Amino acid sequence: MSIADLNFLKALPKAELHLHIEGSLEPELMFELSKRNNIEIPFSSVDEIQAAYKFHNLQSFLDIYYQGASVLIHEQDFYDLTMAYLKRCREDNVVHTEIFFDPQTHTERGIDIGVVIGGINKALCDANNDWGISSHLILCFLRHLSEDEAIDTLEIAKPYLGLIKGVGLDSSELGHPPSKFQKVFAMAKELGLERVAHAGEEGPTEYIVEALDLLDVSRIDHGVRCVEDEALIERLKQDNIPLTVCPLSNTALCVYDDMSQHPILSLLDRGLCVTVNTDDPAYFGGYVNKNYLALSESLNMSKEQAKKLALNSFKASYISETEKQKWAEIIAAIETKVKV
Numbered sequence: 001m002s003i004a005d006l007n008f009l010k011a012l013p014k015a016e017l018h019l020h021i022e023g024s025l026e027p028e029l030m031f032e033l034s035k036r037n038n039i040e041i042p043f044s045s046v047d048e049i050q051a052a053y054k055f056h057n058l059q060s061f062l063d064i065y066y067q068g069a070s071v072l073i074h075e076q077d078f079y080d081l082t083m084a085y086l087k088r089c090r091e092d093n094v095v096h097t098e099i100f101f102d103p104q105t106h107t108e109r110g111i112d113i114g115v116v117i118g119g120i121n122k123a124l125c126d127a128n129n130d131w132g133i134s135s136h137l138i139l140c141f142l143r144h145l146s147e148d149e150a151i152d153t154l155e156i157a158k159p160y161l162g163l164i165k166g167v168g169l170d171s172s173e174l175g176h177p178p179s180k181f182q183k184v185f186a187m188a189k190e191l192g193l194e195r196v197a198h199a200g201e202e203g204p205t206e207y208i209v210e211a212l213d214l215l216d217v218s219r220i221d222h223g224v225r226c227v228e229d230e231a232l233i234e235r236l237k238q239d240n241i242p243l244t245v246c247p248l249s250n251t252a253l254c255v256y257d258d259m260s261q262h263p264i265l266s267l268l269d270r271g272l273c274v275t276v277n278t279d280d281p282a283y284f285g286g287y288v289n290k291n292y293l294a295l296s297e298s299l300n301m302s303k304e305q306a307k308k309l310a311l312n313s314f315k316a317s318y319i320s321e322t323e324k325q326k327w328a329e330i331i332a333a334i335e336t337k338v339k340v
């Protein structure tokens, strides 16, 4: 890709809607926090950590991801983690981000949910004040745990609901259908929270349908397996349900053997509201612009397609209609012709 093309991708304002903050823990910070907090990790160097990042499916990644998160103890750790991610947003011209966090990964280890939310929120406020990056926070339930544990998590989050935009569902998908969490999602809706869920990453198309019908979600995270069901594709299009797609994640976790097989651009061309996101950038090889770049290199993404993906990222977000309009106008004004 030429320098002009790279500059074009960078110039596009973008929103990120599918980012697990724990998945932005870079090996360097993991190592630093393990020393700072005296937490043992089974690696003796940053290189050793990086060498362990070879995954063959979602579970092989999650095992390492939960182990990595064990170095996060104090509010300052969550602040440092979030601030490091927001610096990457600034570099990539990501001007709005909707961040997932997994409270149960921390409360299970005896960390107070207030410590987690406090550290993340302070970094989000600083990035908003200093760099104008806006954000929302989405609390995810771990689907390999029980619904009662998810309900307990929603309960302890109640004092912080003013800082939380919505709830999500993540972790091991296969064997943990959305139907398992119908009650807690109804409670979240009652509390006025937005709802999203991972579905159709490794799991079958039925999980996408369940997330829509039983959890009443307004976005699907991943959702790429919708390509197996024509009627579902039509429904997602008609009902304007966005998919937060994560290209580099999908190849790192072997959902696709090669990026050239990825369906994101064909779904875009069919009129679905697909968006580009990182999922767990510290583990999957890059942040937002790297994901766009991969689509350029492997799928020959055009500049018009890139603009549409950036536009979709704001359309699919939970920002106000006025803000959406503002970003749409800015994106529309970006020149697609290479200037000499």
Ligand SMILES: Nc1ncnc2[nH]cnc12
Residues within 6 Å of the ligand: 020, 023, 058, 065, 170, 171, 172, 173, 198, 201, 249, 279, 280
């Ligand atoms: N890609 C992914 N799928 C499900 N749960 C996750 N938690 C972090 N990354 C995830």
Ligand SMILES: [Zn+2]
Residues within 6 Å of the ligand: 018, 020, 170, 198, 221, 279
């Ligand atoms: Zn995810």
